[in-house]
Amino acid sequence: MIGTLDARIPHGPLDQKWRSHRDHSRLVSPNNRRKFEVIIVGSGLAGGSAAATLGELGYRVKCFCFQDSPRRAHSIAAQGGINAAKNYQNDGDSVYRLFHDTIKGGDFRSREANVYRLAEVANLIIDQCVEQGVPFAREYGGLLANRSFGGAQVSRTFYARGQTGQQLLLGCYQALCRQIDAGTVQMFPYTEMLDLVIADGHAKGIITRCLRSGKIEKHAGDAVVLATGGYGNVFYLSTNARGSNVTATYRAYKKGALFANPSFTQIHPTCIPVSGEHQSKLTLMSESLRNDGRVWVPKRKEDCKKPPAEIPEADRDYYLERKYPSYGNLAPRDISSRAAKEVCDEGRGVGPGGRGVYLDFADAIKRIGEDTIRERYGNLFEVYEKITGEDGYKMPMRIYPAVHYTMGGLWVDYNLMSNVPGLFVIGEANFSDHGANRLGASALMQGLADGYFILPYTLPNYLAGQMGRRPSADSPEFQEAESEVRGRIKKMLDVDGNRSLDSIHRELGLLLWDKCGMSRHAKGLHEALVKIAELREQFWNNVRVLGKDEDFNQSLERAGRVADFLEFAELMCTDALERNESCGAHFREEYQTPDGEALRDDENYAAVFAWEFQGRNGQIVPPKLHHEPLHFETVHLTQRSYK
Amino acid sequence: MNFKLKIWRQPNAKTRGKLADYEARDISPNTSFLEMLDILNENLLARGEEPIAFDSDCREGICGTCSLTIDGEAHGPDHPGAVCELYMRKFRDGATITVEPFRVRPFPIIKDLVIDRRALDRIVQAGGFISARAGSAPEANSIPIPKHDADLAMEAAACIGCGACAAACPNGSAMLFAAAKISHLSLLPQGNPERVRRVLKMVHVMDAEGFGNCTNTYECEAVCPAEISASFIAKLNREHARAAIQRGAGE
Numbered sequence: 001m002i003g004t005l006d007a008r009i010p011h012g013p014l015d016q017k018w019r020s021h022r023d024h025s026r027l028v029s030p031n032n033r034r035k036f037e038v039i040i041v042g043s044g045l046a047g048g049s050a051a052a053t054l055g056e057l058g059y060r061v062k063c064f065c066f067q068d069s070p071r072r073a074h075s076i077a078a079q080g081g082i083n084a085a086k087n088y089q090n091d092g093d094s095v096y097r098l099f100h101d102t103i104k105g106g107d108f109r110s111r112e113a114n115v116y117r118l119a120e121v122a123n124l125i126i127d128q129c130v131e132q133g134v135p136f137a138r139e140y141g142g143l144l145a146n147r148s149f150g151g152a153q154v155s156r157t158f159y160a161r162g163q164t165g166q167q168l169l170l171g172c173y174q175a176l177c178r179q180i181d182a183g184t185v186q187m188f189p190y191t192e193m194l195d196l197v198i199a200d201g202h203a204k205g206i207i208t209r210c211l212r213s214g215k216i217e218k219h220a221g222d223a224v225v226l227a228t229g230g231y232g233n234v235f236y237l238s239t240n241a242r243g244s245n246v247t248a249t250y251r252a253y254k255k256g257a258l259f260a261n262p263s264f265t266q267i268h269p270t271c272i273p274v275s276g277e278h279q280s281k282l283t284l285m286s287e288s289l290r291n292d293g294r295v296w297v298p299k300r301k302e303d304c305k306k307p308p309a310e311i312p313e314a315d316r317d318y319y320l321e322r323k324y325p326s327y328g329n330l331a332p333r334d335i336s337s338r339a340a341k342e343v344c345d346e347g348r349g350v351g352p353g354g355r356g357v358y359l360d361f362a363d364a365i366k367r368i369g370e371d372t373i374r375e376r377y378g379n380l381f382e383v384y385e386k387i388t389g390e391d392g393y394k395m396p397m398r399i400y401p402a403v404h405y406t407m408g409g410l411w412v413d414y415n416l417m418s419n420v421p422g423l424f425v426i427g428e429a430n431f432s433d434h435g436a437n438r439l440g441a442s443a444l445m446q447g448l449a450d451g452y453f454i455l456p457y458t459l460p461n462y463l464a465g466q467m468g469r470r471p472s473a474d475s476p477e478f479q480e481a482e483s484e485v486r487g488r489i490k491k492m493l494d495v496d497g498n499r500s501l502d503s504i505h506r507e508l509g510l511l512l513w514d515k516c517g518m519s520r521h522a523k524g525l526h527e528a529l530v531k532i533a534e535l536r537e538q539f540w541n542n543v544r545v546l547g548k549d550e551d552f553n554q555s556l557e558r559a560g561r562v563a564d565f566l567e568f569a570e571l572m573c574t575d576a577l578e579r580n581e582s583c584g585a586h587f588r589e590e591y592q593t594p595d596g597e598a599l600r601d602d603e604n605y606a607a608v609f610a611w612e613f614q615g616r617n618g619q620i621v622p623p624k625l626h627h628e629p630l631h632f633e634t635v636h637l638t639q640r641s642y643k
Numbered sequence: 644m645n646f647k648l649k650i651w652r653q654p655n656a657k658t659r660g661k662l663a664d665y666e667a668r669d670i671s672p673n674t675s676f677l678e679m680l681d682i683l684n685e686n687l688l689a690r691g692e693e694p695i696a697f698d699s700d701c702r703e704g705i706c707g708t709c710s711l712t713i714d715g716e717a718h719g720p721d722h723p724g725a726v727c728e729l730y731m732r733k734f735r736d737g738a739t740i741t742v743e744p745f746r747v748r749p750f751p752i753i754k755d756l757v758i759d760r761r762a763l764d765r766i767v768q769a770g771g772f773i774s775a776r777a778g779s780a781p782e783a784n785s786i787p788i789p790k791h792d793a794d795l796a797m798e799a800a801a802c803i804g805c806g807a808c809a810a811a812c813p814n815g816s817a818m819l820f821a822a823a824k825i826s827h828l829s830l831l832p833q834g835n836p837e838r839v840r841r842v843l844k845m846v847h848v849m850d851a852e853g854f855g856n857c858t859n860t861y862e863c864e865a866v867c868p869a870e871i872s873a874s875f876i877a878k879l880n881r882e883h884a885r886a887a888i889q890r891g892a893g894e
Binding site for chain 2: 053074144180212552
């Protein structure tokens with residue numbers, strides 16, 4: 001059965017919606033704000049900025065993160081930059097253009113109203129961050145510098161060296177520290193959310209485990225905000241931090257929150273390839289390298305083992321330049337990634353296991369000299385050398401796509417509230433703004449837009465009707481959720497089998513990478529669904545988790561996360577199977593144009609797929625699908641072409 | 644490659660710890676140091692021994708979570724870089740490697756190699772920020788900032804908050820950490836209004852947390868993964884003197 005979802009998008013012209021929505025939202029007066037407790041899970045750009053802003057407004061905020069400090073959230077690793085339509089370059093940028101580029105980049109699978117609002121508030125973010133002391137790059141005249149990024153014809157990206165995420169996060173962390181000092185925000189580091197508590201149909205609390213002591217705690221609040229990031233680690237190997245996980249959003253899903261477009265995963269084309277079976281994570285090499293590097297593989301399989309210098313020009317296939325002459329090596333992320341996979345599938349990949357392509361700077365060095373290349377990308381060459389032990393100036397780098405970002409997430413309406421009243425979801429954890437493919441430099445924009453400038457308006461609209469409705473943390477709903485959490489932990493420790501967590505997680509990752517990665521087809525997805533269920537059996541019958549519950553126990557932490565990934569993987573494959581079209585990062589091999597490009601089906605699939613959990617008593621049964629049709633009033637749907 | 648390892652094991656903050664001997668065999672030179680520990684932990688698990696607890700997250704040198712002292716050096720021998728950026732090819736085959744947590748009095752050990760660095764957060768909470776309410780910021784380009792100042796502020800702001808500076812310092816001083824934040828914010832015009840209060844409060848909390856004083860050994864700079872220059876400590880001292888005089892003069 002299929003239900004239809006209402007995103008509560010305000011009426012009126014696109015550029016008036018947010019303003020009129022703010023004008024008519026309910027408010028909470030200053031002296032009433034301290035009567036509300038807001039639970040925020042996650043302290044990255046979205047969670048940290050929301051906690052700092054709501055604290056400053058006078059709400060009592062409890063903010064939770066699993067790291068030892070909020071400053072370590074994975075937002076810190078973002079390199080490239082943050083978009084805004086300031087038009088400082090006088091090159092024709094506008095809010096409309098930023099909106100249009102973002103919605104087109106997402107292959108027309110996101111909401112017009114949300115994306116337009118994102119583009120509108122982006123300028124405020126830059127103002128806010130500069131005022132906080134974020135040391136953005138500047139020109140000699142002292143004004144802010146910009147650079148260009150994929151999917152845009154203007155220079156609108158603000159950056160702080162290759163460490164933009166770090167600097168934005170530290171700005172937001174410092175704002176959070178100020179509120180902690182002021183007593184409006186209470187910080188719970190080393191604390192993981194293990195369940196959502198729903199009372200009278202509203203999200204009113206969470207169950208947590210302190211990772212240092214193992215203590216299980218109950219926290220009641222007037223609203224719960226999830227800002228827990230993406231789930232790329234379901235693939236085991238990704239550019240995400242080791243701790244990033246799906247647990248908070250997945251457990252909210254199991255309590256009734258809808259999970260939207262879970263199969264939309266961004267696979268970034270330029271990462272350092274896997275070097276061995278013990279590799280624990282993948283490292284991104286900034287996309288900017290493709291400005292000067294040329295991507296190629298040998299034309300013939302036999303040449304793949306030869307040193308690259310011995311392969312003459314005529315025997316090299318510069319496949320991006322060949323297939324996409326107008327964009328060449330700067331073709332967008334989804335398309336470049338698929339092209340790399342294709343040549344490797346043909347057996348023409350290079351390096352260990354044949355999963356790699358060359359990124360060659362020899363021509364650029366000849367043209368502009370090694371010094372100029374060093375000036376532009378020196379730090380990236382150093383990172384490459386540290387990890388691979390190879391000198392990218394002397395021989396071509398090897399790169400391969402890797403899982404990087406997840407566009408899918410919990411379903412939210414225009415207010416960023418899920419279908420469960422009182423449960424708000426912000427940042428990468430929600431699904432709302434990037435459609436089927438995210439453009440570079442817009443993840444940071446979305447996280448901060450949600451936390452600084454959207455949630456502080458939409459949350460009070462909900463809270464205003466909730467005065468005095470916060471239940472006690474000792475009420476039966478909390479006790480029940482706590483005992484569920486305890487039962488689950490005990491069950492994991494009791495298995496006492498022979499297989500290590502990592503071996504199960506690795507196997508799951510390889511399976512997903514193969515069947516639900518850069519390209520998918522129905523047969524493979526069906527196979528994956530069978531194998532995921534088998535792996536889950538393996539886990540619950542044969543996993544070995546040592547140590548105690550009430551203790552610092554890293555194996556137990558990870559076991560809980562892997563258990564959730566093993567269920568979530570099934571949801572991803574189900575979603576990929578249901579969407580019988582190709583769009584953005586979701587490439588179904590059955591649906592392609594004659595020349596192998598993604599073939600969208602706007603008539604039947606211009607919609608968000610939001611899944612409702614149906615299992616009971618530990619049983620996993622197929623979830624129920626809800627549709628949110630996407631209405632395009634302003635933009636014209638076109639086939640993306642980069643030829 | 645094969646290695647002999649001496650690794651600090653300590654069940655919790657209250658129990659005494661000791662170095663325990665392990666072996667790592669058939670390690671590829673392309674394995675990172677932390678991946679080598681992952682492999683060791685898998686082997687321990689297979690033998691039914693509890694894995695070694697150690698901290699890491701991003702594993703690309705930016706989050707500042709990893710915190711190991713290897714053969715007496717904070718973050719190991721491959722500077723600049725966090726321990727997650729250290730690869731086994733940097734070691735001699737057959738080497739004996741000693742692995743300990745960062746040892747600083749204000750960073751108590753939680754378990755094995757995991758330490759509690761919340762003292763660093765408390766230093767920032769004391770004033771390591773610019774008060775800027777969301778919604779009230781002026782237009783971003785309304786105050787031009789000379790490129791030199793912005794670049795210098797960025798150099799200081801690059802600190803990843805790992806605490807290696809304090810671990811390397813014979814005095815257990817967190818001066819480089821505090822100096823980086825104070826310099827970053829005082830180099831920018833937006834940081835000016837709170838300049839006096841910031842440095843006085845942060846230094847006060849730093850002392851109260853039990854960090855030592857700076858005696859110019861430059862060990863901090865040598866191990867800093869973000870290459871923060873020790874000259875920022877001189878800036879911190881100037882900022883502090885200036886603030887103390889201003890405060891003293893009743894300004």
